[in-house]
Amino acid sequence: MREKNLSEFQPDGHPSVQYGKTGVLLISLGTPEAPTYKSVRKYLAEFLSDQRVIETPRLLWLPILYGPILTFRPLKSAKAYAKVWDYENGESPLRGFARAQAEKMQTRLGESASVAWAFRYGSPSVADGLAELREKGCDRIVAFALYPQYSATSMATAYDKVFDVLKTMRWQPAVRTAPPYYDKPIFIEKLVNSVKESLSTIDWQPEKLLASYHSIPKSYYDAGDPYPCQCLKTSRLLRTHLNMPEETFVTSFQSRVGPTEWVSPYTDKTVEKLAAEGVKKLAVIAPAFSADCLETLEEINMELRETFLHAGGTHFHYIPCLNDTPDGMDVLEDVVRTEGAGWL
Numbered sequence: 001m002r003e004k005n006l007s008e009f010q011p012d013g014h015p016s017v018q019y020g021k022t023g024v025l026l027i028s029l030g031t032p033e034a035p036t037y038k039s040v041r042k043y044l045a046e047f048l049s050d051q052r053v054i055e056t057p058r059l060l061w062l063p064i065l066y067g068p069i070l071t072f073r074p075l076k077s078a079k080a081y082a083k084v085w086d087y088e089n090g091e092s093p094l095r096g097f098a099r100a101q102a103e104k105m106q107t108r109l110g111e112s113a114s115v116a117w118a119f120r121y122g123s124p125s126v127a128d129g130l131a132e133l134r135e136k137g138c139d140r141i142v143a144f145a146l147y148p149q150y151s152a153t154s155m156a157t158a159y160d161k162v163f164d165v166l167k168t169m170r171w172q173p174a175v176r177t178a179p180p181y182y183d184k185p186i187f188i189e190k191l192v193n194s195v196k197e198s199l200s201t202i203d204w205q206p207e208k209l210l211a212s213y214h215s216i217p218k219s220y221y222d223a224g225d226p227y228p229c230q231c232l233k234t235s236r237l238l239r240t241h242l243n244m245p246e247e248t249f250v251t252s253f254q255s256r257v258g259p260t261e262w263v264s265p266y267t268d269k270t271v272e273k274l275a276a277e278g279v280k281k282l283a284v285i286a287p288a289f290s291a292d293c294l295e296t297l298e299e300i301n302m303e304l305r306e307t308f309l310h311a312g313g314t315h316f317h318y319i320p321c322l323n324d325t326p327d328g329m330d331v332l333e334d335v336v337r338t339e340g341a342g343w344l
């Protein structure tokens with residue numbers, strides 16, 4: 001901190017203010033507080049009320065959301081969360097990784113910055129994270145939404161929230177927002193390492209490597225969201241850096257919600273097709289997620305595994321996300337140091 005505070009220059013009674021420090025705010029999507037109907041309903045209500053996520057006009061959408069969706073989806077989702085919940089620590093996997101990533105980032109940055117973490121939906125909120133950094137005297141903040149690829153539905157809404165909070169502050173910090181890192185050499189290099197390391201733990205050779213990304217509604221892509229193109233570029237770089245022939249590497253999109261068309265090919269249909277074509281041994285990686293979560297641990301490593309084995313596959317291996325591993329932290333630190341240049 002350049003000065004402890006400004007009180008020596010302030011008249012008596014003026015609120016004490018800290019300044020002069022750099023902060024890093026790591027923002028993840030968010031997750032329920034418990035794997036229960038009530039908690040999941042609260043989480044989904046906030047998530048699915050976001051107009052960056054659901055672009056359907058509000059007058060049409062809110063009756064659907066507060067009718068069938070928030071009645072039935074929490075039942076299904078709470079059951080899925082219960083399957084992957086960390087009961088020992090009383091939290092979802094995403095929450096555990098979000099905290100660990102922030103703690104390790106703080107260790108890596110040392111005195112040069114204060115690190116806080118926040119969720120776009122749920123708690124700790126972006127407002128909580130910014131307040132924590134402001135109280136520590138941070139008047140320069142690097143906001144980093146932890147998504148390798150940009151989508152308005154993920155990254156833009158996280159930064160919208162940051163700016164919504166800034167609007168309420170009398171003395172705003174200066175803020176830089178980190179861009180996506182889907183094609184950064186260090187990201188590709190660490191993904192390549194993770195594939196090699198993870199495959200070295202099994203005693204069979206996959207015939208295909210499937211890269212499965214969270215999907216978005218196709219209409220958002222048609223309207224200009226670049227997310228699917230960035231996913232395809234991550235896939236191409238990963239495949240070429242693994243020296244894999246094109247026919248052994250497959251890209252697909254998962255986690256579609258509702259009856260509208262989403263960006264395809266869909267992951268579940270893709271693995272059924274691969275099995276029908278005679279593929280017996282499959283490895284799956286999820287390069288759209290900076291940390292393992294419901295969508296990887298349950299949807300891929302449980303549901304998709306079952307789909308593949310049921311359709312005739314014999315071997316299925318899930319390659320974990322980079323998470324808070326040293327390689328994963330190298331990627332996140334590289335982004336923070338690049339975007340915080342001159343501030344750290």
Ligand SMILES: C=CC1=C(C)c2cc3[nH]c(cc4nc(cc5[nH]c(cc1n2)c(C)c5CCC(=O)O)C(CCC(=O)O)=C4C)c(C)c3C=C
Pocket residue numbers: 029030031032044053054073077092094147151153154214215216217227255257288289292293294295
């Ligand atoms: C309905 C619209 C949704 C869009 C658009 C969407 C985009 C999107 N999501 C992620 C990352 C994650 N999503 C996660 C869970 C999740 N996603 C949706 C819906 C949309 N996502 C729902 C309803 C849920 C909740 C679970 C469920 O009911 O199915 C998660 C996991 C959270 C956890 O607690 O583990 C992540 C991470 C991205 C990257 C993205 C756009 C690119």
Ligand SMILES: [Fe+2]
Pocket residue numbers: 214255
């Ligand atoms: Fe999602």
Ligand SMILES: [Fe+2]
Pocket residue numbers: 255294295299
């Ligand atoms: Fe899902």
